[in-house]
Amino acid sequence: MSQYQAPVDDISFNLFDVWQLDQYWQQQPQLQELIEADTAKAILEEAAKICEQQLAPYSQIADAVGAQLADGKVSLPEHYYTAYQSLSEGGWTGLSGDAEFGGMGMPKSLSMMVDEMLCSADIAFSLYPGLTAGACVTLLQHADEQMKACYLPKLYSGEWSGTMCLTEAHAGSDLGIMRTTAKPDTDGSYLISGSKIFITAGEHDLTSNIIHLVLAKLPDAPAGSRGISLFLVPKFIVTENCDLAERNAVNVGSIEHKMGINGSATCVLNFDGARGYLIGEPHRGLACMFTMMNYERLSMGSQGLGAAERAYQNALAYAKDRLQGRTGKTDPNKADAILGHADVRRMLLNIKAMNEAGRTFATWVANLLDRAKYDGCAQSAQRANLLTPITKAFMTDRGLDACITAQQVFGGHGYVKEWGMEQLVRDVRIAQIYEGTNGIQAADFMLRKVASDQAAVLLALLNDIQLELKAHPTSISVVVEKRITQLIDVSHSLLAQEQNVLSMNACDYLDAVGYVLYAYMWQRNLMALNPAKHSADFVAAKTQTAMWYTQKVLPKVDGLFSSLQSDGSAMFALTEDQF
Incomplete structure (x- = not known):
């Protein structure tokens, strides 16, 4: 059975x-009146209890039971x-959430850490509060x-x-061709008709x-994505006093039977003249929805x-417990824990190095959002x-x-359901797909975030990092600085290319x-790291994992840099019939 203990210590270290x-x-x-370190730690510890005690132990049950549709109603796993x-x-x-309207008002850098814990406990469950927060x-x-x-x-x-x-069934990434309509009603609301999947x-x-x-289109909407408006459509109509009234004309047509996240109700919704209310300006809905x-x-990063x-x-616990083979370091007549085998250590270190860097990265991005806000x-x-x-x-x-x-x-055993590993593979797979596939993310990054301003924001960031590396040298700073210099050079080389070449290289x-x-x-x-504050084991583990990352993981960029500067004309030389 898959277990989980929230990494509160490492989260606190990052924060x-x-x-x-x-x-x-x-x-x-x-x-300053809302939160300080002790308050944040208490919040993290209480969130950890919910994740560890009420969600994680039952995630395999949620996967098996799933969301069930019967008589137009969807039921969820009991817990x-x-x-x-x-x-x-x-x-x-x-x-x-904004304190003015009843939210706790905590910074994104804290809530994103709670998001991570919820996703570890059960990605499918995390989607219910996650979509609400969005x-x-x-x-x-x-x-x-x-x-x-x-x-x-x-x-x-x-x-x-x-x-x-x-x-919609025919409109995924190309939302401009959607068919859902919004007809103005006499009371200032709109009647929404169409289907969403x-x-x-x-x-x-x-x-x-x-x-x-x-998202829907008004009768006078311009063509394409510039003609999309955003509407609030409640399941139950809400009165002027914010009380619930009659059921709105929105109903579930079916639920999807998916590869993973089975506890999440992924629905086809039919809007049959459902009453809705305009959010923002007409024809500006896509910008609002973004x-x-x-x-x-x-949140997808938190899922990954x-x-x-x-x-x-779970892999680490298994590697410590599973006896198989002989490493030559203990009794030659007895099998050793597989953690002693070099290949198992390689796999675990690769995961550890990426996870801990990913947590630091997530905290960084969330704090940038906080700084932009506050x-x-x-x-x-x-x-x-x-x-x-x-x-x-x-991250996904x-x-x-x-x-x-x-x-x-x-x-x-990893292929057998009872250990929970195959569920994690199935559950996390969707994170690369929804909210814009990762290929679309790469294109957005390459074309809109980098090429559109000739990498001004990226290059300024990399320059600031280089200055920091010089001011605060560590055992890896020289290696990191070298890779940043290479990245800057490759970026300049790419920006001299035409758009097709940029698109082709976006993922790499x-x-x-x-x-x-x-x-x-x-x-x-x-x-x-501070030896006066952190234990010797903590300092050693961080230091050695950092060395592993820079020596054995970071060299992956050599292949990426080589590919980014190689001729890719074969992509465009093939005709459609030759694929």
């Missing part, structure tokens, strides 16, 4: 030693109800004051939940109401890291925007890699940037 966020929080008027109630009562569903961000930024005052308190409290409804948490009975954020999508893309962390913990720092906002597709794509790609590698540690380029920035994350880890 308070690597990035020293407790000091930053105390400098912000909005935060989801008590776990969700615990989350709601503890304020976790509104952890980073919907809240959209409403907070784009809804009018009356709508915010009515809906946000209920969403933050967990009494209601939220979804986002974009995809792949709607996460689209129907369930965890909450008394579900608030759907729906507020939620960008939030969810960061969360699954990888649980996979590592300080109004334009540079932090630009850098968070730059790093969002890396958070989504690189590496998350799947980690789960497959951990499964390999188990040998044949995103990976190259990801590996180099993870090396910087290890630099930050080493800078934060």
Whole structure:
């Protein structure tokens, strides 16, 4: 059976030693009365209890039971109800919500760590509060004051939940060709008609109401994506007093039978003249919805890291317990734990090195968002925007890699359901697909985040990192600086190419940037180590893992740099019939 223990110590190390966020929080008027290190640790420890005790032990049951549709109603695994109630009562569903509307007002850098724990415990369950949090961000930024005052308190409290409804059967990434319509009604509302697919948490009975954020087109809409508007469509109509009234004309058509995340109700929703309310300006819906999508893309990174962390913990425990073969270091007549074998150590170290760098990276990006919010720092906002597709794509790609590698540690047992490893592989696989496939993330990064400004934001960031490396030398800083210089050179070379070449190289380029920035994350880890504060084992483990990363993982960029500068004309030389 798969086990999980929340890595609260390493999370705290990243928050308070690597990035020293407790000091930053105390400098912000909005935060200094809300949170300091002890409060944050208490929040993390309480969240860990829910994840460790109410979710993780039952994730395999949730996978087996799944979401069930009968008579137009969706039921969920039984323990989801008590776990969700615990989350709601503890304020976790509104952890980073605006305090004006009943949220706890905590920084993103803290809530993202809680997201990781929830994803380790059960990715499918995490989607219910996760989608709600994203919907809240959209409403907070784009809804009018009356709508915010009515809906946000209920969403933050967990009494209601939220979804986002974009995809249609014929319109996935190309939302401009969607067919869902919004017809103005005499009372100022709109009648929404159409069908949406792949709607996460689209129907369930965890909450008394579900608030759907729906993209649709008005009768006078311009063609393409510029003609899309965003509407709030509740499952139950909400009165002027914010009470529930009659059922709206939105119903579940079916639920998808998926490879993984079976506890998540992934629905086809049919809107048959459902009453909806415009959010923001007409024809500006896609920009509003991207507020939620960008939030969810960061959550995808948490899914990749969360699954990888649980996979590592179980593979490590198995490697210590499983006796097989002889390493020559103990009694030659007895089998040794497989942790003594070099190949098993290689696999585990690869996962450990990526996971711990990934946690530092996630904390960094979340804090950039906090600085953009609390300080109004334009540079932090630009850098968070730059790093969002890396958070989504690189962290989820590496998350799947980690789960497959951990499964390999188990040998044949990893392929058997009772150990839980194959479920982690199945569950995390979706993170590379939804909220914009990783190929789309790479294209976005290459074309919109880098090429559009001739890499100005990226190069400024890399220059700042180089200055930091010189000012704070560690055992790996020279290696990291060398790789950054190589990355800068490759970036200049790529930017001289035409768009087709940039698109062709987008995935490799995103990976190259990801590996180099993870090396910087290890630099930050080493800078934060303090023998007077941290145990000798902790210091040694961090130091040796950093060395492993720079010596055995980081050289992957050599192949990526070579590929990025190689001729790829064969791609364009093939005709369609030759594929």
